[in-house]
Amino acid sequence: MLPQLMKAIRVHQYGGPEVLKLERVPIPNPEVGQVLIHVHTAGVLPYDWKYRQGYFKESRPASFPYIPGSSFAGTVEKIGSDVHDLYKGQEVFGRSLFGTYAEYTVASAEGLILKPAALTFDESVTIPGSAVTAWLTIFREGELKKGEKVLIHGGAGGFGMIAVQLAKWKGAHVISTCSAENIDFLYSLGVDTVIDYTSESFDKIVRDVDLVVDTVGGDTLERSWAVVKKGGKLLSLIEDPSVEKVKMFGLKPVKPFSIPSSEETKFISQTISQMIIEKQVSILISKKFPLEKAHEAHKLSQQGHGRGRIILNV
Structure with a gap:
């Protein structure tokens, strides 16, 4: 029988890592079409600490208190009504959307992906948290094709390391920026040209790329405009590229990033799962923290320049 309370991290106000509080809260009850999940692993994404800091308080204001986190891997604990193809223990x-820095979370049944036995929970949590976004960015929005050139900023991070591998798998010429300590790591992933942004200016080296994927923003985004060839694309995960500059530099307009359907998400997730199993895509977990150390996980994520993904083992 389930207990009434669970351990969870909650945020009661905007602020630094210290606002992440370990508390005991009621276990949620799955509603129609939902499933209660016993969380084994939760992904720690850059979005999590930026939301906590209040970066999006104008466009997406927080409803306090809230549980951070969106990606999870775990086991089915309880089925809501109108769910027929799932069972406890899967x-x-x-x-x-409920939050995943907790012992239990609820999720839509139609959005759940069955974890292959060959994948660990730690590997699986990187798929909804990083890999699906990388696939959508590179292939759906970026329309990258075999033989094209792509520049991916921050290629050693949780998103970047998957994006460079997917682009290489597609047959593209892959260029990526990183700090000095990650140069060999990116070459090991198959990147064709690695640029150490601490000692070289990418915009003085790179020219006429078909696609730029920006994970940094600011000055990096601004200097990226000039390296894209006419008719190419520039996508940023940090800022919305200027419509005026798209026209000025003769780039191909990018439609607003739309949420994928559950069918599209399942297809991408299952494809990448198989790619990981077959060693076509490598997953790196840079650091694991217990739930009560979520504030340390956020501190590390905020430092940036890291390699791979940070996770919480609940």
Whole structure:
């Protein structure tokens, strides 16, 4: 029988890592079409600490208190009504709007992906948290094709390391920026040209790329405009590229990033799962923290320049 309370990290106000509080709160009850998940692993994404800091308080204001996190891997604990193809004990992964820095979370049944036995929970949590976004960015929005050139900023990070591998798998010429300590790591992933941004200016080296994927923003985004060839694309995960500059530099307009359907998400997730199993894509977990050390996980994420993904083992 389930207990009434669970351990969870909650945020009661905007602020630094110290506002992440370990508390005991009621276990949520799955509603129609939902499933209660016993969380084994939660992904720690850059979005999590930026939301906590209040970066999006104008466009997406927080409803306090809230539980951070969106990506999870775990087991089915309880089925809501109108759910017929899942059962208790199944190993799954996906995303939740309820929050995942907790022992339990609820998620839409139609969005759950069955975890292959060959994947660990730690590996699986990187798929909804990083890999699906990388696939959508590179292939759906970026329309990258075999033989094209792509520049991916921050290629050693949780998103970047998957994006460079997917681009290489597609047959593109892959260029990526990173700090000095990650140069060999990116070459090991198959990147064709690695640029150490601490000692070289990418915009003095790179020219006429078909696609730029920006994970940094600011000055990096501004200097990226000039390296894209006419008719190419520039996508940023940090800022919305200027419509005026798209026209000025003769780039191909990019439609607003739309949320994928559950069918599209399942296809991408299952494809990448198989790619990981077959060693076509490598996953790196840079650091694991217990739930009560979520504030340390956020501190590390905020430092940036890291390699791979940070996770919480609940």
